[in-house]
Ligand code: KMH
């Protein structure tokens with residue numbers, strides 16, 4: 001079994017800076033976080049950005065500046081979120097690809113998302129997938145529920161493999177409205193992933209208190225890990241997360257215990273078919 005690709009998702013679109021002061025929201029904070037997480041063992045950074053008021057934004061200038069700063073300062077694979085916030089229109093989400101990321105997320109279906117709805121119409125998914133194929137951007141297919149893996153199978157059989165030919169999936173478990181953050185749900189996904197093209201890889205993240213059970217289940221089922229303050233802001237009962245580095249360090253420790261040490265960004269590029 002291979003080592004572990006660790007993705008850090010440091011910011012997200014859901015927590016506010018006022019509620020979570022340790023959240024990286026400026027470009028300087030994001031770059032500093034990225035460098036430290038890479039030194040600890042992260043290979044991919046999943047990026048949501050904020051505006052001058054620390055509110056989520058898909059502003060094109062800021063996205064471009066973020067991609068180039070992260071590429072200049074780190075060797076991490078830069079994966080922009082095309083999911084944005086639940087309020088973002090499809091046109092802005094598609095335009096994320098214009099900022100030139102190496103990877104971008106592609107969510108495989110609509111899901112209730114707490115009190116909101118995370119809309120992902122079939123035609124929108126097909127458009128996102130096709131644009132990434134054309135532009136040489138490697139997708140990470142985000143899966144919030146088991147049926148979305150069936151949608152992915154349908155997408156690939158009708159519209160072809162992604163750029164690079166390798167399929168990589170991220171299981172986002174424990175969103176209120178999506179699948180639970182349990183070992184049983186992860187195993188059900190892992191069994192279904194076997195029907196996808198040979199060599200398909202997956203990572204998993206558990207929201208909130210799901211983070212530890214999902215990390216342990218993913219490592220034992222051959223999966224990779226995503227951690228970060230996008231998904232988890234409580235380290236342990238009564239202890240807020242101090243930084244993204246704290247979460248990456250814990251993931252690295254778990255991966256080492258599982259004898260699946262972290263892969264470098266270069267090794268992750270090779271595994272996932274992301275050009276250097
Ligand atoms: N913020 C969520 C509505 C993604 O980044 O692609 C969507 C999300 C998924 O985080």
Ligand code: ZN
Nearest residue numbers: 012081083230
């Ligand atoms: Zn995200």
